Amino acid sequence: MNRQALIHQIKSKGTYLCVGLDTDPEKIPESLLDHPDSIYEFNRQIIDATMDHCVSYKINTAFYEAMGARGWEIMERTIAHIPATHLIIADAKRGDIGNTSAQYAKAFFATMKADAITVAPYMGEDSIRPFLEYPDKWTIVLGLTSNKGAADFELQDSGGQKLYERVLETVSRWGSPENLMFVVGATQADEFLNIRKLVPDHFLLVPGVGAQGGSLAEISAKAMNKDIGLLVNASRAVIYASSGADFADQARQAAAAYHDEMRQYLNGF
Amino acid sequence: MNRQALIHQIKSKGTYLCVGLDTDPEKIPESLLDHPDSIYEFNRQIIDATMDHCVSYKINTAFYEAMGARGWEIMERTIAHIPATHLIIADAKRGDIGNTSAQYAKAFFATMKADAITVAPYMGEDSIRPFLEYPDKWTIVLGLTSNKGAADFELQDSGGQKLYERVLETVSRWGSPENLMFVVGATQADEFLNIRKLVPDHFLLVPGVGAQGGSLAEISAKAMNKDIGLLVNASRAVIYASSGADFADQARQAAAAYHDEMRQYLNGF
Numbered sequence: 001m002n003r004q005a006l007i008h009q010i011k012s013k014g015t016y017l018c019v020g021l022d023t024d025p026e027k028i029p030e031s032l033l034d035h036p037d038s039i040y041e042f043n044r045q046i047i048d049a050t051m052d053h054c055v056s057y058k059i060n061t062a063f064y065e066a067m068g069a070r071g072w073e074i075m076e077r078t079i080a081h082i083p084a085t086h087l088i089i090a091d092a093k094r095g096d097i098g099n100t101s102a103q104y105a106k107a108f109f110a111t112m113k114a115d116a117i118t119v120a121p122y123m124g125e126d127s128i129r130p131f132l133e134y135p136d137k138w139t140i141v142l143g144l145t146s147n148k149g150a151a152d153f154e155l156q157d158s159g160g161q162k163l164y165e166r167v168l169e170t171v172s173r174w175g176s177p178e179n180l181m182f183v184v185g186a187t188q189a190d191e192f193l194n195i196r197k198l199v200p201d202h203f204l205l206v207p208g209v210g211a212q213g214g215s216l217a218e219i220s221a222k223a224m225n226k227d228i229g230l231l232v233n234a235s236r237a238v239i240y241a242s243s244g245a246d247f248a249d250q251a252r253q254a255a256a257a258y259h260d261e262m263r264q265y266l267n268g269f
Numbered sequence: 270m271n272r273q274a275l276i277h278q279i280k281s282k283g284t285y286l287c288v289g290l291d292t293d294p295e296k297i298p299e300s301l302l303d304h305p306d307s308i309y310e311f312n313r314q315i316i317d318a319t320m321d322h323c324v325s326y327k328i329n330t331a332f333y334e335a336m337g338a339r340g341w342e343i344m345e346r347t348i349a350h351i352p353a354t355h356l357i358i359a360d361a362k363r364g365d366i367g368n369t370s371a372q373y374a375k376a377f378f379a380t381m382k383a384d385a386i387t388v389a390p391y392m393g394e395d396s397i398r399p400f401l402e403y404p405d406k407w408t409i410v411l412g413l414t415s416n417k418g419a420a421d422f423e424l425q426d427s428g429g430q431k432l433y434e435r436v437l438e439t440v441s442r443w444g445s446p447e448n449l450m451f452v453v454g455a456t457q458a459d460e461f462l463n464i465r466k467l468v469p470d471h472f473l474l475v476p477g478v479g480a481q482g483g484s485l486a487e488i489s490a491k492a493m494n495k496d497i498g499l500l501v502n503a504s505r506a507v508i509y510a511s512s513g514a515d516f517a518d519q520a521r522q523a524a525a526a527y528h529d530e531m532r533q534y535l536n537g538f
Contacts, residue, residue, distance in 0.1 A: 022369070062365060062372035068380045069342035076338055095389065096331060096362050097416040097481075100291070103331035111337045120364065120389045122411055124418020142391055147366040149393020152439060159426040170421060212366075 001087050001115045002136050003178050003227075006203070009055045009085060010228050014263040018056035018089065019255060020207070020235025021046065021078065022063050031245035039067070042247075043078045046239050049248040053255035056087040058205075058233050059114070079112055087231070089140065089205070090114040095127045102130040109134045116140050118183060118205070121167045125174055132175045139180050141171050143195070146185025146208030164191075168198045177201040184223070186214020186232070192222035203229050209258075210237025216258065220265040228269060234258060270356050270384050271405050272447050272496075275472070278324045278354060279497050283532040287325035287358065288524060289476070289504025290315065290347065291332050300514035308336070311516075312347045315508050318517040322524035325356040327474075327502050328383070348381055356500070358409065358474070359383040364396045371399040378403045385409050387452060387474070390436045394443055401444045408449050410440050412464065415454025415477030433460075437467045446470040453492070455483020455501070461491035472498050478527075479506025485527065489534040497538060503527060 001009075010016050021043055032038045047057065059078065064071035082088050090112060094104040101119075108117045109131075116138035119128055131139040144154050144164040154164040161169075168182060184195055186208030195204070204223055208214040209232055216232060224230055234254070242250035270278075279285050290312055301307045316326065328347060333340035351357050359381060363373040370388075377386045378400075385407035388397055400408040413423050413433040423433040430438075437451060453464055455477035464473070473492055477483040478501055485501060493499055503523070511519035 060369060062369045062376065065376035066372045066380060069338050069345055072341045073338035093365050094362065100329060100331045103335045107331065107334035111335060120391050122389050122391045122422060123414050123416060124421030126416050126418040145392050147392060147395050149395040152393030153391060153436065156435065157428040158432065163427065163432065166425065167422065
């Protein structure tokens with residue numbers, strides 16, 4: 001899905017919500033436990049219930065890998081179930097030397113058919129380039145993350161600027177707003193105005209609202225650009241809105257609440 | 270496998286070679302192409318041929334993920350075939366917020382039964398801690414990598430030191446030489462003396478000899494510590510030593526040549 005199509009989806013639906021499928025076998029509702037394919041069935045019901053309220057799904061690969069090869073197979077079928085109208089993000093945080101990153105790009109873009117992948121910047125340009133070379137695919141590089149550990153390196157000085165600022169500045173030269181986004185955590189609201197000076201045109205993928213405590217209102221006010229430029233992810237707050245038999249309906253309502261709020265902030269687009 | 274057992278293996282065999290199973294379906298010898306399970310069969314023959322000459326195998330997850338769920342299944346069976354005498358490294362370069370890193374730790378330590386995993390440091394302490402919490406398992410954090418992109422961030426200034434130096438110094442406080450190693454590329458020989466000042470006791474996993482051009486002699490002279498403290502990885506130079514029907518035998522000879530050289534450098538232990 002290219003930039004124009006993504007912006008069209010956001011404007012026409014009035015939402016920039018991404019729903020994170022961090023599906024944990026230990027949190028599957030009791031009503032599904034007897035289902036022979038319970039993880040996939042959970043995902044399928046969540047997707048069907050929330051698709052009118054979001055423009056993207058983010059698959060957190062860790063939760064599937066914890067199940068081994070079976071988890072990968074569920075991840076593949078889950079992606080196949082997501083409609084083409086929605087941007088599919090593999091939240092995989094990959095990155096390695098060039099010939100290995102090329103294999104990761106193949107894994108997620110060609111084999112798994114995701115539209116986007118999250119990538120860690122530590123190893124530099126040749127670890128990121130192979131992802132950027134796929135047409136109509138997105139590379140989403142970690143900028144400033146939502147966790148406490150962001151203070152350990154990302155926020156440290158790097159030659160007169162913060163490391164994450166150097167990452168945004170440097171990596172933005174390797175791609176364009178057509179194929180490159182950055183991850184910026186919702187808990188980092190103080191930094192958003194600064195971030196928009198460094199990368200005014202790029203889309204930002206913003207996790208950390210809901211369970212991690214970031215404010216949707218504040219992020220939207222500070223980080224939206226002329227093309228919206230925001231995908232805000234909620235995972236646990238949507239998919240685990242209820243642990244009962246009504247989990248899908250409650251997930252729909254949680255996603256609809258974000259949608260309603262986002263529609264206000266999109267007023268004027 | 271704990272530190273004492275690893276050191277015992279190295280001393281008793283006279284080798285600190287790690288063989289990297291970066292198995293690429295496009296490089297499988299013609300003689301195996303008709304085999305119904307050619308990738309696993311290639312790995313099995315490589316392992317059987319090289320095990321006397323190495324103390325560790327490193328599985329590069331990217332090459333398996335490029336095959337999708339089937340690749341994960343092959344990775345699991347390959348790991349099951351590696352004898353308990355050998356340290357099994359999942360070269361996965363993972364790292365995410367705490368609850369997600371906990372899932373990656375589960376994936377590679379519990380489900381896949383690897384002894385060690387490579388982890389990227391960008392996201393800081395809570396992205397690394399969950400791996401360190403597994404007893405008798407190893408977390409191998411990226412320090413200074415072998416690729417050209419190391420110059421983009423790792424070698425940049427970070428408050429008066431280089432970023433990779435900050436990473437070594439900071440991360441070494443989170444674990445101990447009993448559960449933490451660092452990746453340092455063989456192409457970075459100029460930095461090894463400095464690295465040993467920062468982390469005198471930790472094992473270093475050193476990729477980049479062979480195809481990437483690093484010198485085994487130089488690394489061994491500069492980076493060995495009183496407990497050896499080195500695992501040197503060769504991937505392509507061993508597993509693709511021949512593309513003919515003699516691939517396993519040629520791999521054995523390539524591994525044996527490293528073994529012979531390492532035995533000299535271990536003289537005195």
